Each structure stands twice: as C-alpha cells, then as structure tokens.
Amino acid sequence: MRRLQLFEILDQAWCPPAVRHGATDYLEAITSRGDVYRSIQADFFRAIKDCGAERVIDLCSGGGGPWLSPGWRAALAEYAPLTVVLTDKFPSDVLSARLGVDSTLSCVNFPVDAASVPESLRGFRTIFSSFHHFPDTVARNVLEDAVRSGDGFAMAEVTSRTSRALATILLMPIFDWILTPRMRPFRWSRLLFTYLLPLIPLVVLWDGIVSCLRTRTPEELLTLTSSFPQFDWTAGYAQGGWLAPVYLIGVPKGSQMRVPQGRLSVAQDGSPGSLHNADRKVPQGRLNVRLSKLALSRFASPLTTCAVTMDCAT
DSSP: OOOOOOOOGGGSTTSOHHHHHHHHHHHHHHHHHHTTTHHHHHHHHHHHHHHTOSEEEEESOTTOGGGGSHHHHHHHHHTTTOEEEEOOSSOOSSHHHHHTTOTTEEEOSSOOBTTBOOTTSOSEEEEESOGGGSOHHHHHHHHHHHHHHTSOEEEEESOOSSHHHHHHHTTHHHHHHHHGGGOSSOOHHHHIIIIISOHHHHHHHHHHHHHHHHOOOHHHHHHHTTTOTTEEEEEEEOOSSSSOOEEEEEEETTSOOOOOTTSEEEEEOSSTTOSOOTTSOOOTTEEEEEEEEEOOBTTBOOEEEEEEEEEOOO
C-alpha cells in the first residue's frame, strides 16, 4: 500500500483545545493500559545507555505517551539518575498534574518544535506515535536537528499500512467510550465531546486511519537518514504484541548500538562504524538486498550502497 500524506485533525491549529486534549488524553490512556510499546522498550533503553545520556527529551508527547505507563516508569527507575522531559507543540494543560511528584518525569509548558529543539533541552530524543505526522522534508529536518545535537534519537509507532492495524483502529471509538469515565484528571468537556457530541471518538477514528496510511516502513525510514552518516541507524519491526511497532534508532558513530535478533534491521553501509557490511556473507535464513546509487531527494546525498538484512531465524 502506497504511503499517503493526508491531513490529521489534531495537527490543525483550528482544532478546539477541548477536543485536542480529550483525544490526546485517550491516546495516552490506551497506550498506557495496552502497553503497546513494551516490545521496543529494551532497545530504546539500550540505545540511551549506549549514548551515555542522562536525560531524555520526549517530543510530541501529547497526553504523556508510554513514559507514563507503569512498565516504562519502572524501567526508568532502574536507569537512575536518568530523567525524562515531556514536550509538545501543543502542550497538554493537565499533563503536569498527571505526572504527580515523580522526580524522574517532568514536562514543559511552552511549545517545542521537534525540528528546532531549544538548546536548553539537550538529551536523547524520543518520539512515539507522531513521526508519521511529518512530511519527508520536515521529517529530515527533525532528524537533522537531532544529529546536530549529537545526543541520539529513537522513534516508534504502532500504526502501519496493514489490514491488522486498520482493523484495530476501527475499534478505537469503542475503546474511547469505555475508557473515558476512567481517565484522570476528570473533565466535563471530555464527557460532552465523547458522549453527547462525539467529536473526540470521530477525531480519534479519522486521525487513526490517516496515521496508518502515513506511517513509514523501515526501508522508508532509512531512506530519510541517508544524509546523516554521522549516526549509525537501525530500523525495523519490534515483534511481540498484537501490533508490531515500527522503529528507527540512531546513535552517534562510535556508540555500541546492537541490532536486535529476530527482527528486520536496516542500516547504511560504506562509512566507518556502520552496523552492516554489504559485502559480508549473509547467514542462511536471511534476506539481503543491495541498492546501488540511490538518489533520494534534493535534501539527500546519493546513497552509494544500502544493505537491508531481514533476520528470519527462529
């Protein structure tokens, strides 16, 4: 299925704040309760450790994302004194209350552009469920800004251009109706726009379908990184749940990034410290594809050789 860069309502400045915050509250609730990013958690923390980061800057956080889930909070506690700062272009007005007194998690109340992060917010950058929002030009700007900071980058999304993902999205309004009474802090506006005038479920449904159609494959994610050889990049699908999150992880050259076993991993070749050597012997049970002289765009320098290795070992 071809990727479509359609529009999402939550991206629009005209989206009513009550609807926006109600939708992002729901997305945080389903992300936390479903623990949908559990399968990529170890790889993210491994990359953070490899970079020697003491702080994570989470971009496009919305209502909080997986960092608020019990599993991610427990993992964060194991990596003390690592801390996480949640940021967004449209900051949630209740996020600070949701964080409570947790010293490892904080948020900022001013807008943060993922393509131009303030120098005061240095740290390993993460993005969950939002990278598909960016058209290719902006996505490259986001990666370029991360590479310029030199602190490491990782993104993951559970949406994908698959029938399973699209079928799951069709159930989102039902989950919204079920979870809304349990969401905290309580908002009368959330009840109004969920049950009486169901704008929140409709926005969640529309944006969810569009998100699936906009989400990139690992190969497409790697294509965006070809202009940034300063980092080692790996991309793939993290198996282990109903929906396998697609991920992209980049760390500065020289960091000890390790490619997970049993997953599709994609990496550039032809520069020192790259993860894969395109001329190496491919073990039985793996698929190796080589693309030569791939001119990606006016923003990307030609990629001399790209190695795509799919681990199929049982």
